[in-house]
Amino acid sequence: MSRRGRASLALVILAAALVLSLGLAVSVGSMAIPMGDVYRVMAYELFGLGDSSTWGSGGVHDVVWLIRLPRLVLAAATGAGLGLCGAVMQAMVQNTMADPYILGVSSGAYLGAALALTAGAGTALGGNAMGLAGAVGAFLAAAAVLLLARLGGRSTPVKLLLSGVALSAVCSALGNFCIVLENDDHAAAALVQWTMGGMGAASWPGNAIACGVVISGGLFFWSQYRTLNLMLLGDECAGTLGVELSAKRLIYLLVVAAMVGVLVYQAGMVGFVGLIIPHGVRLLFGSDHRTLLPLAALTGAVFLVWMDVLCRVVLPGNEIPMGILTALVGAPVFLALLARRRYGFGGEV
Template structure:
C-alpha cells in the first residue's frame, strides 16, 4: 500500500510553490523594467513606471518630455510585452507537445507546425494572399499554414484509426523539412530582391517595430489557448504517464490529441506571424519549469 504524503510536507510544498510564483512575478517585473530602460536613450526605472502609469491614469503628471513618452510607451513597452507573450505562448506549446507525444525533445518545430506557419506567412508577404483580412492577413496566413501542417501530419500519422507518438514524431520531422523547402523555394522565386530580403529578415525572427495593436491577436490567442489547457491539466497528466492510463481514466486519447493539435496550431500560427521563427524557447523553458516545480501540469502551465 502506498502511504499518502504527510500533511506537513504537502503544506510545505504548497508554500514553496507560492513563494516561487511570487519570486517569478518579481523577476518578470524587474526584467520588463530593465528591458524598457536599456537603449540608446537610457531612462531610469522610476521614470519608466511613472510614464507607464500616466498613460493608464491620465491624472498622473510629471516633468518627463514627450520624446521620453514616445520611447517608453510607444516603442519599448509594446516590444517588451510582445516578447513576454511570445515566450509564454511558445513555452505553453512546448509543454503541450511534450505531453502529447511523451517525448522531452518535442517542441513546436517537431510537427512542422512552425514551418507550416512560415509558408502561410511568406505567401501573405510575397504574394498578398489573404489581403482581404487587412492588418491580420499575416496572422491568418500563418495560422492557416500551421493548420495545414497539422492536418497533413495528423492524417499521415494515423494508423488503424489511432495516433502513435513515435509515428507522429517521424512524420512531423519529415513534414517540417518539406515546408521549410517550400518556404525557401518561395523566397527564391520572389519577384524582387527587396521582397526576398523582407522574407529572410522576417524568418530570422524579431520584435522590432512592434506597436500596441500588434498585441491584440497574440494576447487573445494566448488567453483562449491557456484557458483551455488549464482546464485539461488532469488529462495532460494522464497522457504524460501513458496512453493506457489515460484511457483507464476515461479519456478519449484520439479526440484529446486532435484538440491539442488544433490549440497548438492556433497558438503557433499567431505567434509565428508576429515574431517570425524563434527556436528553442518551446524546448528549453518546459524543462526549466519542471526542474523547479515537478511535472504536474497544474503547476507547470501557470509557471
C-alpha cells in the first residue's frame, strides 16, 4: 500500500478510535458505568432517544453528561489543537523542536496568569481570571514576537526563534517577580496548578468554543498545506518558485496563538503533545501536510482522551495534573523517535 493509502486508512481508524475512546473512557473511573448506559445517555441528550426519567436525570446521567464527557471532549479538542499547531509551528520555523508553546507563547500565558493573581485583575475578570488572562497573555506574546522579528527587515525562522527565546525569558522573569512581590503561598500554588494543565473546569459552553476554534483553525491550515510544504524547503527555495513566505508565516503564527490562547483558557498549559504527536505522525506517514495535519489532530485527540483517564484513575481519590503525565509519557516516546536513524524533518512530501 502506498504512503498516501496508508494515511487514508489511518484517518479512518483514528476517527473510529476517537469515537470509541470517548465512550469507553466515560465508563472508566471511580464509579464504573457500563458502556451501554453511557451510549444511552448520549443518545438521549443528543437525539432525544430513550426514557427521560431513566436517561435524562439521575446519578448515571450526571456523571456521564455533566462530569466525565465534557472533560473528555475538552481533552480531545485540546489534543487535536495542540497536534495541529505543533505540526504548523515545526514547518514555520523549520525546527523539529518547535511546539505550540514556542516563541514566548507559554511564557506570555504564564505572565498573564500571574498578573491576574497578583495585580488585582482577578477581581475584574471573575472566576476565570487566570485562564482568560493567560489566553490574552499568550496572544500578546505572539504578537510581540512578530514585531521583534520584523525589526531590521522581514521576519525569518531564525529571527522568530531568537525573538521568542528572548521574550520568553522576560515574560517568565516578570511572572516570577509578580509572585515574589505578592508573597502569597496560595496564589503561587494556584498558578503552579494551572500551569500543569487539567480538564477539571470543562463545561459544554466552553467546549463549544474550543471545538469551534480548533475545527476552524484546522480547516484553515489544511487549506494551506501547499504553503506549509514549501516552508519545509526554506525561504530561498520558495522564493525561486515565486512564493513569499514571510507574510504567510506571520498570519500562521497569529492563528496558532489564537488557538493556543483559547486552549490555555480552557485547559491550562499541557506540554509535550504538540512536540511528540507531529514527530510520530511524520515518522510513519511523511511530511505532506495534506495528510499530516488531520492525522496529527486525531492522534493528539485520542492521546489526550486517555491521558485524562489516567489522570483520574492512577491515584484513587486524587487527580494528577495533565502536564505531569504527558511529560512522563511524552519524554520516553520522544527519545525513542530520536533514536530512529532514518528519521528526518523534511521527510517525503
